[in-house]
Amino acid sequence: MSWLVRVDHITYACEKGMIEKWAWYHLEVEGGRLVTRIDDVDPENPKSSMKLWCIDFGAFGIALVEGIDRAEKSQVTLFADCHGDHSVQHVAYDTSDLDKFMDRLQQYGCNPLGEPISKKDGFGILKQLFCKGYSQLSASETQFAEYVQRPRSIQEELEVTFSQKAGKGFYRQVEEATAKGEITTFTTFSAMPSDWLPPAVELPFSASRNPERVTSEEPTISQ
Ligand SMILES: [Fe+2]
Numbered sequence: 530m531s532w533l534v535r536v537d538h539i540t541y542a543c544e545k546g547m548i549e550k551w552a553w554y555h556l557e558v559e560g561g562r563l564v565t566r567i568d569d570v571d572p573e574n575p576k577s578s579m580k581l582w583c584i585d586f587g588a589f590g591i592a593l594v595e596g597i598d599r600a601e602k603s604q605v606t607l608f609a610d611c612h613g614d615h616s617v618q619h620v621a622y623d624t625s626d627l628d629k630f631m632d633r634l635q636q637y638g639c640n641p642l643g644e645p646i647s648k649k650d651g652f653g654i655l656k657q658l659f660c661k662g663y664s665q666l667s668a669s670e671t672q673f674a675e676y677v678q679r680p681r682s683i684q685e686e687l688e689v690t691f692s693q694k695a696g697k698g699f700y701r702q703v704e705e706a707t708a709k710g711e712i713t714t715f716t717t718f719s720a721m722p723s724d725w726l727p728p729a730v731e732l733p734f735s736a737s738r739n740p741e742r743v744t745s746e747e748p749t750i751s752q
Pocket of ligand 1: 538540592619621675
């Protein structure tokens with residue numbers, strides 16, 4: 530079974546002064562809708578902060594972040610310096626059940642960055658978990674996964690809202706990990722059997738949901 534339901538949002542790190550230009554592109558060219566505009570997510574933070582603009586496309590969202598440097602360089606500035614303008618900082622995947630998926634991550638030796646957070650983000654109410662970086666770059670510079678659970682009913686919305694634990698926002702979680710020099714990666718593949726082989730190729734999930742669309746056993750790949 531697939532534990533991931535869909536891509537929830539993709540977050541791009543923009544170079545200084547570029548968030549307006551990329552917002553123009555996603556809004557005017559791609560047809561998104563600006564649903565959140567925060568020009569300073571952490572105004573009390575003397576070290577640094579970031580801008581966060583959220584653009585909704587209905588089935589998924591795009592978040593644009595741009596660093597605000599104060600006593601220190603923002604983690605977003607460091608990320609864009611390392612990877613370039615409008616680079617993917619993280620992809621957030623919607624899970625069918627975040628608590629169960631977190632157990633699964635632990636079982637497979639995959640490391641979260643901190644505790645899960647329940648809150649309202651630019652796209653609505655959610656429960657979210659940020660993970661440690663995929664690579665050994667610093668916590669500010671590495672790309673990472675976010676796993677979320679969006680409520681799909683009023684009952685689930687109440688459960689998410691009232692399961693709220695005290696949690697630090699993602700900006701502070703990355704800031705603390707950077708300060709600690711945290712370089713533990715998301716996974717060392719310790720749970721992967723040494724004799725693991727990729728399985729035989731199967732039909733995509735969409736084919737089993739829409740069997741009438743399947744016209745032959747061999748999928749045709751167009752070049
Ligand atoms: Fe995110």
